Amino acid sequence: MLAQQRNTLIAAFEAAAAAALNQSFEGTVALEKPKDPSHGDAACNLAMQLAKPARRNPRELAQLLADHVKANPVCAGLVDAVEVAGPGFINIRLSQQARVAVVAAVLQQGAEFGKTNAQAGQAVLLEFVSANPTGPLHVGHGRQAALGDAMAAVMKTQGWKVHKEFYYNDAGVQIQTLATSVQARAKGFKPGDAQWPENAYNGDYIADIAADFLAGKEVQAADGEPVKGSGNVEDFESIRAFAVAYLRAEQDLDLKAFGVNFDQFYLESSLYSEGKVEEAVEKMVASGKTFEEGGALWLRSTDYGDDKDRVMRKSEGGYTYFVPDVAYHIQKFKRGFGKVINIQGTDHHGTIARVRAGLQACDVGIPQGYPDYVLHKMVTVMKGGQEVKISKRAGSYVTVRDLICWSGGVDENLPMLEQPEALTKGRDAVRFFLVSRKADTEFVFDVDLALAQSDENPVYYVQYAHARIHSILDQAEIDLGKLDAADLTLLAAPSEQALLRVLASYGDVLVKSAEELAPHHIAFYLRELAAAFHTFYNAERVRIDDVALKTARVALLVAVATVLANGLAVLGVSSPKRM
Numbered sequence: 001m002l003a004q005q006r007n008t009l010i011a012a013f014e015a016a017a018a019a020a021l022n023q024s025f026e027g028t029v030a031l032e033k034p035k036d037p038s039h040g041d042a043a044c045n046l047a048m049q050l051a052k053p054a055r056r057n058p059r060e061l062a063q064l065l066a067d068h069v070k071a072n073p074v075c076a077g078l079v080d081a082v083e084v085a086g087p088g089f090i091n092i093r094l095s096q097q098a099r100v101a102v103v104a105a106v107l108q109q110g111a112e113f114g115k116t117n118a119q120a121g122q123a124v125l126l127e128f129v130s131a132n133p134t135g136p137l138h139v140g141h142g143r144q145a146a147l148g149d150a151m152a153a154v155m156k157t158q159g160w161k162v163h164k165e166f167y168y169n170d171a172g173v174q175i176q177t178l179a180t181s182v183q184a185r186a187k188g189f190k191p192g193d194a195q196w197p198e199n200a201y202n203g204d205y206i207a208d209i210a211a212d213f214l215a216g217k218e219v220q221a222a223d224g225e226p227v228k229g230s231g232n233v234e235d236f237e238s239i240r241a242f243a244v245a246y247l248r249a250e251q252d253l254d255l256k257a258f259g260v261n262f263d264q265f266y267l268e269s270s271l272y273s274e275g276k277v278e279e280a281v282e283k284m285v286a287s288g289k290t291f292e293e294g295g296a297l298w299l300r301s302t303d304y305g306d307d308k309d310r311v312m313r314k315s316e317g318g319y320t321y322f323v324p325d326v327a328y329h330i331q332k333f334k335r336g337f338g339k340v341i342n343i344q345g346t347d348h349h350g351t352i353a354r355v356r357a358g359l360q361a362c363d364v365g366i367p368q369g370y371p372d373y374v375l376h377k378m379v380t381v382m383k384g385g386q387e388v389k390i391s392k393r394a395g396s397y398v399t400v401r402d403l404i405c406w407s408g409g410v411d412e413n414l415p416m417l418e419q420p421e422a423l424t425k426g427r428d429a430v431r432f433f434l435v436s437r438k439a440d441t442e443f444v445f446d447v448d449l450a451l452a453q454s455d456e457n458p459v460y461y462v463q464y465a466h467a468r469i470h471s472i473l474d475q476a477e478i479d480l481g482k483l484d485a486a487d488l489t490l491l492a493a494p495s496e497q498a499l500l501r502v503l504a505s506y507g508d509v510l511v512k513s514a515e516e517l518a519p520h521h522i523a524f525y526l527r528e529l530a531a532a533f534h535t536f537y538n539a540e541r542v543r544i545d546d547v548a549l550k551t552a553r554v555a556l557l558v559a560v561a562t563v564l565a566n567g568l569a570v571l572g573v574s575s576p577k578r579m
Contacts, residue, residue: 001042001094002102003116003507005078006031009092012075013046016068020061021054031092033508037501040083040091041099047088058088066090099497100488102504106559107483111566114507120159125332126152128343129255130167133247134178136205137254139379139445140345142400145260146434146572147376148343150519153570158514163337166262167328170244171269172321177201178247179240185210186233203396209246213239221248221265254400257416259427259572271327277319280327280362281312289361304357322351326358333366340371341517346440349375374517376439383447403430407450426450428573432459435571436523458527462564463576465530469561470577472542476554483555490552495536499560502532506563510570519571526567533560 001009010029017025027049031042047062054061066082069075069092081093106113128148131141152162169175181200189195191202200206212219213229219242220226227245230238255261271277281297284290289300295315302309312323332340342348352373359366381388381398383406388398405412408426410419417423429450436458437443455461473480491500506525513521542553565575 001031001033001504001508002105005094005098005101006042006508008074008078009042009069012069012072013044013065015072016065017046017050019068020064021050033505034091037498039085040081040093041501042092042094044090044092045088047084047090051088059084062088062090096489096492099500099504100491102500103486103488103491103555103559104484106503106562107555110562111569113563113566114510115157115159116507116511117159118511119155121161122159122339123161123163123337124155124339124341125163125165125335125337126155126341126343127165127167129260130169130344131251132169132174133244133251134174135201135203135247136399136401137251138397138399139381139403140376142258142403142430143376143379143434143439143443144343144345145255145258145400146431147374147439147519149260150431150435150522150571151341151343151374151517153572154510154513154519154522157510157570160514163264164262165264165266167266167268168248169268170248171272171324175240175244178243179236181206182209182213182243183233183236183239186214186239205247205250209243212246213242219246219249221245221252224248253417257404257423257427258400258430266328268324268328271324271331276327276331277324280330280358281319281323283362283364284312284326284358287361287363299354299358299361301354301357301361304353304360306353306357310354310357322354322358325351325355326362329355329359329371330362330364330366333364333370338367341374342371343374343376343439346375346377348373372517374439377442379434380442380444381447382444385448388447400430403445403447406447409451424574428463429457429459431572432462432523435519438518438520458523459573460579462526462530462568463574464579465533466561466564466568466575467577467579468537469533469557469564472537472557473554473561476542476550478551478554480554480558483551483558486551486555487548488552488555490549491556493540495532495539496553496556499529499532499536499556502529503559503563506567522567522570526564526571529560529564529567533557 009031013029014025017027029044029046031044034040034043047065048058051058051061062084066084070079070082077095078098079092080095083091085091126148128144129137129141131137148164152164156162177199178201180197184195184197184200185207214231216229216231218226218228224245227242229242232238284299289303290312291298291300296311297313299310299312310322311320313319329340356368356370359370360368381403390396390398401416404410404423404426405416407429408422408424410416410422410426433445433450434443449457453460509521509525513519540553542550542557544550568575
């Protein structure tokens with residue numbers, strides 16, 4: 001059902017309730033999609049909600065509401081029937097004219113179909129990926145990238161002004177470990193040697209960084225100045241700066257391959273150099289919500305619902321990792337982002353309470369519950385029927401780049417970005433797969449399935465539906481520029497009616513996805529729409545002698561292809577016209 005049709009029906013039910021109760025109606029009318037299409041296009045349980053407080057028989061009240069809705073002039077041409085069922089449910093059947101209106105709407109609105117301006121002017125910051133520049137992006141970062149980018153696109157369809165941000169943790173112990181690892185490699189040591197540092201990073205990429213540092217190569221990250229390797233193995237600070245820049249540049253390549261762009265890269269180190277961390281600590285101390293014990297500085301986070309108080313500054317010096325996070329979120333709020341969403345792994349669950357507690361203790365006007373979090377579970381990668389746990393390049397985990405290459409059949413002996421067709425195939429599969437389940441559920445990524453050209457491969461199934469439609473349109477011999485004259489009421493076959501119903505629900509899916517921060521709804525929807533198309537394709541022919549019906553079916557298929565492409569674009573997936 002189109003949004004305008006839904007709003008008209010809701011208004012009609014509100015008027016019916018006011019008339020039936022002989023008083024103003026203050027409640028909410030909910031229209032649900034029946035699980036069984038034979039029950040109609042929408043169902044309403046308003047009578048059952050009102051019956052008890054009104055002391056009326058629910059079925060009798062339902063009939064009264066139904067009669068009022070049918071008699072309302074605004075419903076003329078919109079509904080064919082309003083029927084009472086069961087103990088007081090009201091089923092609504094749209095007219096044929098109303099059902100086919102979705103095709104004309106899609107043809108007219110194109111890429112804008114389903115979008116609203118409900119949140120126009122509202123700003124939201126989505127922070128995701130935010131990987132430490134200590135190694136390549138792993139598949140967990142890939143799930144964040146797919147989820148975050150899709151959430152951003154979904155929220156844009158509702159009018160949100162979206163800002164996407166990557167927070168680089170370029171300060172702290174892990175960066176020191178990175179520099180120590182590269183220095184050891186540059187001195188000729190390797191994992192297993194007696195001189196190899198404890199807790200060092202062992203991946204082959206450490207050797208690559210060391211070699212380029214010694215060779216005096218220059219690296220350039222997305223938003224920083226070029227950094228050149230000095231070749232001096234005793235210059236620890238030079239090694240640190242080069243290694244961080246090198247890995248940021250590597251992560252930029254991963255993000256480019258994945259088709260993910262950010263509006264801003266924010267450096268943790270800047271919070272220290274600009275005094276923002278110290279400012280936040282001073283505010284927490286001034287609030288009286290801190291105390292010293294055992295030489296450490298603590299936050300009374302239990303005052304804000306945490307299960308225990310948290311160390312802010314360790315006894316040996318240095319802040320725990322949630323403290324700069326507090327400073328960072330103060331800056332987000334000061335930059336005008338009243339709504340902030342962090343997409344992170346479930347291993348960050350423990351930071352939520354302490355970051356929110358720190359923000360409240362700072363007493364700078366930030367509302368409780370700020371920021372919002374979407375936590376995702378990790379990904380298990382299967383290839384050849386076996387779980388893949390490590391990457392030679394990374395040393396201890398599967399990288400995003402590995403997953404894209406495997407899923408697209410990329411030749412790993414050639415530069416990935418020079419293989420656009422394979423890269424696109426791999427990126428499409430990885431993006432679609434990683435948003436096809438709720439974020440908080442475990443996900444098994446089957447590389448063999450991603451490569452399969454079969455109905456079992458969900459992204460192939462959806463893309464093939466789009467490509468098949470374009471093949472039909474190429475052979476239809478209908479002027480696509482004159483479809484506005486098509487008699488769409490001829491689309492009366494059961495498979496056509498089913499396809500129309502799925503088409504019309506696209507806007508509702510976008511709203512639900514945005515409200516729940518759940519792009520998997522769109523992946524489910526696209527599979528449903530593709531299935532409805534394939535059912536139509538198997539039941540009806542398009543190249544027929546009846547020109548009027550042929551034109552109507554072509555118009556329907558153009559609308560389906562448009563919505564498939566729109567939905568795939570929200571997920572960051574391509575919509576090929578040939579496969």
